[in-house]
Amino acid sequence: MTTPSAPPASQPEKRVVTVAIENGHALVTIDNPPVNALGVSVRKGLMDALAEVNDAGCTSAALVCAGKTFVAGGDISEFAGPPPLPHLPDVLDAIEASETPFIAVMHGTVLGGGLELALACAWRLADANTRFGLPEVNLGLIPGAGGTQRLPRVIGLEPAARMAASGKPVSAKAFEEMGGLDLVFSGDPMAALASFRDALPARPAKTSTRSVTDADLTALKAEIAKSAKGAEAPLIALETTALAARLPFAEGQAIERQTHLDLRQSAQSRALRRLFFANRAVTRPERLRDIEAAKIEHVAIVGGGLMGAGIAAACLAAGHRVTIIERDSASAEAGRGRVEAIIAKDLASGRIGEDKAEARRAKLEAGDSYAAAFDADIAIEAVFEDADVKRAVFTELVAVMREDALVATNTSYLDPNLISRGLPGQGRFLGLHFFSPANIMKLVEVVGTDASSAETMATAFAFARGLGKIPVETGVCDGFIGNRILSAYRRQADYMVADGASPYAVDAAMRSLGMPMGPYELQDLTGLQISWANRKRQRAAGTWPGRYVDIADRLCEMGRQGRGSAAKKGWYDHTAGKGAPDPEIEAMVAAWREEQGVTPKTFSNEEIVMRIMAAIVNEANLILEEGIASSDTAVDIVWTEGYGFPKHLGGPMFWAEETGIDRLREAFADVAAQSPGSWKPAGVFKG
Numbered sequence: 001m002t003t004p005s006a007p008p009a010s011q012p013e014k015r016v017v018t019v020a021i022e023n024g025h026a027l028v029t030i031d032n033p034p035v036n037a038l039g040v041s042v043r044k045g046l047m048d049a050l051a052e053v054n055d056a057g058c059t060s061a062a063l064v065c066a067g068k069t070f071v072a073g074g075d076i077s078e079f080a081g082p083p084p085l086p087h088l089p090d091v092l093d094a095i096e097a098s099e100t101p102f103i104a105v106m107h108g109t110v111l112g113g114g115l116e117l118a119l120a121c122a123w124r125l126a127d128a129n130t131r132f133g134l135p136e137v138n139l140g141l142i143p144g145a146g147g148t149q150r151l152p153r154v155i156g157l158e159p160a161a162r163m164a165a166s167g168k169p170v171s172a173k174a175f176e177e178m179g180g181l182d183l184v185f186s187g188d189p190m191a192a193l194a195s196f197r198d199a200l201p202a203r204p205a206k207t208s209t210r211s212v213t214d215a216d217l218t219a220l221k222a223e224i225a226k227s228a229k230g231a232e233a234p235l236i237a238l239e240t241t242a243l244a245a246r247l248p249f250a251e252g253q254a255i256e257r258q259t260h261l262d263l264r265q266s267a268q269s270r271a272l273r274r275l276f277f278a279n280r281a282v283t284r285p286e287r288l289r290d291i292e293a294a295k296i297e298h299v300a301i302v303g304g305g306l307m308g309a310g311i312a313a314a315c316l317a318a319g320h321r322v323t324i325i326e327r328d329s330a331s332a333e334a335g336r337g338r339v340e341a342i343i344a345k346d347l348a349s350g351r352i353g354e355d356k357a358e359a360r361r362a363k364l365e366a367g368d369s370y371a372a373a374f375d376a377d378i379a380i381e382a383v384f385e386d387a388d389v390k391r392a393v394f395t396e397l398v399a400v401m402r403e404d405a406l407v408a409t410n411t412s413y414l415d416p417n418l419i420s421r422g423l424p425g426q427g428r429f430l431g432l433h434f435f436s437p438a439n440i441m442k443l444v445e446v447v448g449t450d451a452s453s454a455e456t457m458a459t460a461f462a463f464a465r466g467l468g469k470i471p472v473e474t475g476v477c478d479g480f481i482g483n484r485i486l487s488a489y490r491r492q493a494d495y496m497v498a499d500g501a502s503p504y505a506v507d508a509a510m511r512s513l514g515m516p517m518g519p520y521e522l523q524d525l526t527g528l529q530i531s532w533a534n535r536k537r538q539r540a541a542g543t544w545p546g547r548y549v550d551i552a553d554r555l556c557e558m559g560r561q562g563r564g565s566a567a568k569k570g571w572y573d574h575t576a577g578k579g580a581p582d583p584e585i586e587a588m589v590a591a592w593r594e595e596q597g598v599t600p601k602t603f604s605n606e607e608i609v610m611r612i613m614a615a616i617v618n619e620a621n622l623i624l625e626e627g628i629a630s631s632d633t634a635v636d637i638v639w640t641e642g643y644g645f646p647k648h649l650g651g652p653m654f655w656a657e658e659t660g661i662d663r664l665r666e667a668f669a670d671v672a673a674q675s676p677g678s679w680k681p682a683g684v685f686k687g
Ligand code: COA
Pocket: 034, 035, 037, 072, 073, 074, 075, 076, 077, 109, 111, 112, 113, 135, 136, 139, 141, 277, 280, 281
């Protein structure tokens, strides 16, 4: 006889909020890894805890969090749908009104809903390393549980409006100075809590009942409007915070809540939330999750120019030992000087103190011998963009390095397979494409060769993440994900300039979309010579696609190679400091058109944007079809992190979806008709 199998014993649901009461004092612990987000289970747990401590008539209730941080916000994954009960504002109102007063004891990052929770408590204690912020604007939102209304009642209107509108966190020291904290402690939080409770001050007035002195926010508003560049949430956050001085708490909070809920539906917030999660998924590829990364301690960098020095500074900041290898000792010293200048700048700006600056300097070596790379765990070459030169560097490196150490090229266009072909230990080679300035820019394209081992890739991702970077995997093609799309962008911009648009109008149009600068301003900033060399290479190899416009080449021949060139000129005239449109260029472009027999057409601002975006989206789709990028979010991360595409527009792929593929199809048809034979249409644009 067979016994029917027993139903699986139901797992007791893990309690995310627990209460312990001792001598009339309660300890309420939130334990909801990874960041104690205020999801529905925590909100319910807090309501139950509140009832329990009040039923027990506790003298005080301390609110602490398990793990690496106090509450880091509402649960973003809940934001797509209607919020389940209980709602956070009600939970916080109840905590504020609680008979038993609450003491927030904080560590880690107290963000968004976490800070709102702390503001509803009677007292706030924090570890000295804690950071506080209202980062909702970074997700296209404003606080939704009283943050904009309680914070000004604690620290004053201007500082509160600044925190809510900028989204930038502040240190415990700064927050204490603003009046946000009752105690900052170092060491054991329980000891700090015990001594605070021993001399418990009189319970302060409930935050929501305090009044707010009005302040002139005009200057702050101008500052925020400038930095928002089309993002809508920052100014809304500022205006909503300003209500605290004019309306009773309940009215201000109701407006804040409704605005928060409305913004959850906005395209900007959806775009930013998608990037938030994509960022985490793309930087940790699924197939590498279970592969152990090798430990990286010593990094050798070949080439101490701008790029090499930036990479070195990033590695030093992450605590690695760094050796710069140059062709002679004078160049090595110049490389060291560049890295030290970056360290000095970080010191001068207050980003780091003298102790950290000294620790970084102490871990830096520079010399002219490859032998110094013998015990490096990874070597990164950042020399001249020429396959033979880079190959020679690789050959020198493999002669001295361990066979399990990684060898990476920082090429921005070349095929790492060619650079490493035939060298021993094929599994260890790869491309790591940093963006300049490498000590600041977060994007790193990780380019596997045909032979890169999974361990090499896992180590490269872990290494890049450890530098605080955003690594994105890309397949091999000319320019990888980012620069290949950039080439399409520039090509279409050039075609419009050739056919009648002013380069200054093209720049203005792309700025109107929200790009920090247009394609010609960008060329002036980065220098025209690299893309010139690259165009020559592609034309020599017969890989230049379609119509060729040589206006930029002519600028280069005239010595106008950008802001940093001796002439201090490129598309713009930079001789007077700030770049100014140059009538000489307008005349030269007009003469070029005449010479080519082009009858100039006019392009509206919208036409310029749509045609350029159609070219970008077409190239991005080709990249996806060819498997160069693994997902549309990977493309969007590359373009938002590496090329300044506005994050609130989500990246080119998200933007295309929101704009409507039919409108883009129309624009692409115009692009194709404008320059016949110059564009390979992606699947979505065919037919
Ligand atoms: N809601 C839901 N999940 C969150 C979250 C939130 N508010 N904050 C972080 N997470 C998740 C991440 O998605 C990640 O999940 P994964 O491991 O499945 O990929 C995990 O928590 C760890 O986050 P991560 O960013 O990788 O860790 P970190 O230590 O580098 O940074 C924070 C921690 C809290 C500083 C960072 O996650 C952050 O800024 N979070 C957003 C805070 C915020 O905007 N709060 C206001 C919300 S309105």
